[in-house]
Amino acid sequence: MTIQQRKSHFTELGKFLGRFTNQGLKLDNQNPAYTALEQDFEEQINMAVHYNGWFTRENVLFSLEQWSSALTKENLDTWISSYNFENESDKTVAIIMAGNIPMVGFHDFLSVLISGHKLIVKQSSNDKKFLPLIARFLSLVEPAYKDKINFTEDRLPHFDAVIATGSNNTARYFEYYFKGKPSIIRKNRNSVAVLTGNESREELEALGEDIFRYFGLGCRNVSKLYVPQGYDFDSFYKALSTWERLLDHAKYANNYDYNKAVYLMSKFKFLDNGFLILKEDPGFGSPIGSVFYETYSGREQLEKNLGLNKENLQCVVTGGYEPKNVNFGQTQLPALWDYADNVDTLAFLRSL
Incomplete structure (x- = not known):
């Protein structure tokens, strides 16, 4: 052939x-x-x-x-x-x-x-x-x-x-x-989103697709947010309201309930809208039904953090923040040339 x-x-x-x-x-x-x-x-x-x-x-x-x-x-x-x-x-x-x-x-x-x-x-x-x-x-x-x-x-x-x-x-x-x-x-690997506080409702709704598609199980799913200090999550939660339907799925609902119970018993501080928990945490692999977040005070600090953790990251989702990696709502729509872990599979196969 x-x-x-x-x-x-x-x-x-x-x-x-x-x-x-x-x-x-x-x-x-x-x-x-x-x-x-x-x-x-x-x-x-x-x-x-x-x-x-x-x-x-x-x-x-x-x-x-x-x-x-x-x-x-x-x-x-x-x-x-x-x-x-x-x-x-x-x-x-x-x-x-x-x-x-x-x-x-x-x-x-x-x-x-x-x-x-x-x-x-x-x-x-x-x-x-x-x-x-x-x-x-x-x-x-x-x-x-x-x-x-x-x-x-x-x-x-x-x-x-x-x-x-x-x-x-x-x-x-x-x-x-x-x-x-x-x-x-x-x-x-995990994926993160960088928010500035200036995102439109449409952008935050699209971010819901990055978080919840496949119940958050993929390496391209956003499992952590970087937000500016003092960020108000109210608009974020409102934009995700249509995803409350995930509670109709027993496995998601059970995981959400379990992880919420663990956080409560451990006396962790967290935010909750009834189907998604937000927990401030330096880690990346958040459990199902939850997303970690971390605050930043300026661009330099954020870029340093992302650079130090680049080996852990599959996608960085951004809107107004530059340089862009992946636009809101696009993590589960990779092109053929968007290689996992940024390793060129075809170049590897060509070298054999």
């Missing part, structure tokens, strides 16, 4: 994923070969929450929609234009995936295949239903993918390089175990 053929295959995948919407499945009556796969996909979307209580239909469809929007000819051309992947490779890349949000490992999956390599996928037990269906789609488009994609639940067979995602603790094991192989090892 040429790079142009591979790009066309993933463009077709983008169109296929676009058939699954909150309004229901848009059947492709022009291609009956996809009918069984469409039905299996729809079934897994409806069943996902039974395998992983955090994978609601709304969040699964949101993920599929974002990947559908990303996989266009224009986006793929822009992404690939700086690299030479004309020739297929005989290298095999192992991917060890996380499972915190739906299809969290798809970018690595896509990167390996678009670059012409073979892959071995070890999925998380929390997210193991959708990538095999995507592999089925690609094999329908081009049967050669059957020999390029291998899923395993056992010890990894022979491979030439590895991309592994896990916690800071598992990363140490990955680094030791894979020390003889070219690798990308990803650790815990």
Whole structure:
């Protein structure tokens, strides 16, 4: 397969994923070969929450929609234009995936295949239903993918390089175990938002998407706020009012209640609007149902803090503060060239 053929295959995948919407499945009556796969996909979307209580239909469809929007000819051309992947490779890349949000490992999956390599996928037990269906789609488009994609639940067979995602603790094991192989090892990261107090209601409402999408479980979810000294959280809380619906989800409500109880028993000071706790804390990984915050007195102090913690940060969300990293409401809409941990996956794969 040429790079142009591979790009066309993933463009077709983008169109296929676009058939699954909150309004229901848009059947492709022009291609009956996809009918069984469409039905299996729809079934897994409806069943996902039974395998992983955090994978609601709304969040699964949101993920599929974002990947559908990303996989266009224009986006793929822009992404690939700086690299030479004309020739297929005989290298095999192992991917060890996380499972915190739906299809969290798809970018690595896509990167390996678009670059012409073979892959071995070890999925998380929390997210193991959708990538095999995507592999089925690609094999329908081009049967050669059957020999390029291998899923395993056992010890990894022979491979030439590895991309592994896990916690800071598992990363140490990955680094030791894979020390003889070219690798990308990803650790815990969190995202923060910088507020100035001059944000509009629309910007703060958009920030709600950065905080609450996927229940805050992703590394691109905002888990901490930097606010100026004396910041009034009233407007912030009012702008997030529509997200009170998360209390209808038992797992979120239980986590919120538990963490609130822990804070109360520990006599921590915190703010609370009935579904989101704000706790002043220098840390980054706030528990579900809560967001940490830290005050700053000036730009110099803030920039120093962000610089010292850059290895812990995935996204910095800003509005009026410069330099901008990610705009409000955009953390869960990364482009193909927005690499996790700022590590260029395609450059790594090109070097093999």
